[in-house]
Amino acid sequence: MRPSYQLAAISGLLAGTLPLAVWARPITYPGGVNVMVGHDPLMDMVHTDYTINKNWAVGWADTNYRQDDYNTHGPQVTRGWRWNYPDSQANVYVSGGAGPTFIDDKTRLSGWGGASVDWEDRRFYTQAGTNFQTTANGPDFLWQSARVGVAPYIAEAGGLHSWLMLQVDHTPGEAKTWSATPMLRQFWGDYLWEAGVSTRGGVMLNLMKTF
Amino acid sequence: MKLQYITLALTALSLPAFAAESHENMHKMPDGMMKDMDMSSMDKPATAAQQAQGDKVIIAKVNGLVCDFCAQAIKKTLMKENGVTDVKVDLTAKTVTVGLKADATLEEARLKGLLKDAGYDMTAYKVQ
Numbered sequence: 001m002r003p004s005y006q007l008a009a010i011s012g013l014l015a016g017t018l019p020l021a022v023w024a025r026p027i028t029y030p031g032g033v034n035v036m037v038g039h040d041p042l043m044d045m046v047h048t049d050y051t052i053n054k055n056w057a058v059g060w061a062d063t064n065y066r067q068d069d070y071n072t073h074g075p076q077v078t079r080g081w082r083w084n085y086p087d088s089q090a091n092v093y094v095s096g097g098a099g100p101t102f103i104d105d106k107t108r109l110s111g112w113g114g115a116s117v118d119w120e121d122r123r124f125y126t127q128a129g130t131n132f133q134t135t136a137n138g139p140d141f142l143w144q145s146a147r148v149g150v151a152p153y154i155a156e157a158g159g160l161h162s163w164l165m166l167q168v169d170h171t172p173g174e175a176k177t178w179s180a181t182p183m184l185r186q187f188w189g190d191y192l193w194e195a196g197v198s199t200r201g202g203v204m205l206n207l208m209k210t211f
Numbered sequence: 212m213k214l215q216y217i218t219l220a221l222t223a224l225s226l227p228a229f230a231a232e233s234h235e236n237m238h239k240m241p242d243g244m245m246k247d248m249d250m251s252s253m254d255k256p257a258t259a260a261q262q263a264q265g266d267k268v269i270i271a272k273v274n275g276l277v278c279d280f281c282a283q284a285i286k287k288t289l290m291k292e293n294g295v296t297d298v299k300v301d302l303t304a305k306t307v308t309v310g311l312k313a314d315a316t317l318e319e320a321r322l323k324g325l326l327k328d329a330g331y332d333m334t335a336y337k338v339q
């Protein structure tokens with residue numbers, strides 16, 4: 001089967017069955033560490049991931065579900081696949097983790113997972129993903145999202161890379177199930193940052209640095 | 212549930228791009244058969260600013276180069292290799308140029324393996 005059809009099949013499957021990290025890129029070069037700090041109207045998160053090789057990363061996730069007032073912490077594992085083309089690349093990430101959730105002065109065990117598929121060249125970007133968390137005797141969280149982006153200009157290596165993006169979120173367990181966030185993404189050196197305003201009310205701010 | 216259709220639609224939208232690029236891929240020579248001749252099919256030669264400096268310079272054509280994080284990952288991976296003095300990535304020419312000390316070597320298979328480990332695919336190799 002040609003890679004393009006494999007990817008289409010996998011992404012279709014993921015979109016249909018698995019409830020991911022939208023902007024996170026947990027896997028970098030072998031031995032590298034990605035630190036990601038995110039804030040949006042629903043949550044705050046800090047993810048630190050160490051890349052073992054091009055297919056695997058292990059890390060630690062701290063997530064504060066601010067809106068619903070609980071927080072979760074624990075180790076996570078990510079498996080990645082990449083398809084390289086002359087002018088583009090596509091990635092699939094599947095991740096999962098487990099750890100304690102602190103809610104109402106109680107400690108519960110949670111498990112979480114996610115999947116994401118993206119395709120990008122230097123001009124266009126598409127991504128879709130789904131994340132879930134389940135907590136014993138506690139709340140579940142399901143989050144699906146998709147993104148499209150366009151680069152208004154094409155930057156060279158070492159330059160400032162900019163993307164105009166639109167993210168659409170679906171969170172069936174929240175009072176407002178749908179939201180959209182237009183945003184600006186920029187890359188410079190080892191840094192990636194994003195800033196947007198959500199129709200949910202509030203801002204989205206993400207920062208990632210590779211060490 | 213509607214989101215599933217949106218994601219499927221997005222995937223479908225990106226398919227023509229895949230199809231076009233798979234077609235291009237067919238022109239790629241099998242492993243081990245890469246020749247200097249291949250390099251002449253580069254869309255654009257590496258610009259002077261994107262060319263590594265060194266006593267010896269190797270140019271590799273690489274698939275999957277789309278953003279600065281790709282460039283960073285490749286630089287960090289290759290700079291760890293003995294004898295490598297400079298690495299430049301040209302996102303437009305899709306090339307990685309590697310500067311080496313005069314007494315150093317970086318064989319085709321070794322460079323291909325290092326790039327593979329970093330997550331990229333080398334399709335042509337040339338010692339300048």
Ligand SMILES: [Cu+2]
Pocket residue numbers: 276277278279280281282
């Ligand atoms: Cu990249």
